[in-house]
Structure formats: C-alpha cells, structure tokens
Amino acid sequence: MHASPLEQPDWVAALRAGSAGRRRPRCPVLVCTDEFGQGTVVPVAWQKAYATAIRDLGGSVEVLRYPGADHFSVCTDAIDDIRAWVFDTLAG
Numbered sequence: 001m002h003a004s005p006l007e008q009p010d011w012v013a014a015l016r017a018g019s020a021g022r023r024r025p026r027c028p029v030l031v032c033t034d035e036f037g038q039g040t041v042v043p044v045a046w047q048k049a050y051a052t053a054i055r056d057l058g059g060s061v062e063v064l065r066y067p068g069a070d071h072f073s074v075c076t077d078a079i080d081d082i083r084a085w086v087f088d089t090l091a092g
Contacts (some may be wrong), residue, residue: 021053028060030085035075041071 005011016022032055033047047063054061062085069077 021057024057024059025054025061028089029054030063030074030082030089031061031062031063032069032074032078032082033063033065034069034071035065035067036070036073 005015006060012058025067030049033044035058038044039047045075049065051061062077064081064085066077075082
C-alpha cells in the first residue's frame with residue numbers, strides 16, 4: 001500500500017505511453033500557457049515542452065502566453081483568444 005507507482009515498471013510504461021506529445025495530433029492544437037509563478041499546477045517548462053514535442057512530430061501548434069494567469073484563471077483570461085483561434089482555424 002505504500003509503494004510508489006513510479007517504482008513499478010508497468011505503471012511507468014503506462015504513464016509514458018499515455019502522455020501527451022507522443023503522437024502527432026490530427027488537428028491543430030492551441031496551448032494557452034498559464035505563467036503565474038512559473039505554472040502553479042503544470043510547470044511552464046512542461047507546457048512549452050509539449051508544444052515543442054508537437055512541432056517536432058510535425059504537428060501544428062500555436063502557443064499563447066498569459067503571464068498573469070494561473071492554472072485556474074487561464075481559461076477565463078484566454079476565452080476571447082480561444083474563441084478567435086477556433087473560428088480562424090475552422091475558417092481555414
């Protein structure tokens with residue numbers, strides 16, 4: 001009951017296989033980085049690494065930065081940009 005999943009090879013393999021950024025997405029991706037305090041839940045470095053991984057796989061990714069937003073406020077802060085991105089992307 002006290003074993004860490006990260007000490008179990010099967011768990012580590014499953015986590016890696018299910019991680020984002022392992023396959024090229026079939027559609028464009030928008031990443032809105034919440035940068036307050038270098039990322040309060042998901043570190044900014046991880047957010048940027050995901051975008052880099054998508055590009056390296058040949059995917060289309062746009063990154064919008066929100067320096068004052070935290071993990072919980074970024075959606076509200078970015079809503080107008082998200083809406084515009086979706087409409088522009090669908091318009092082609």
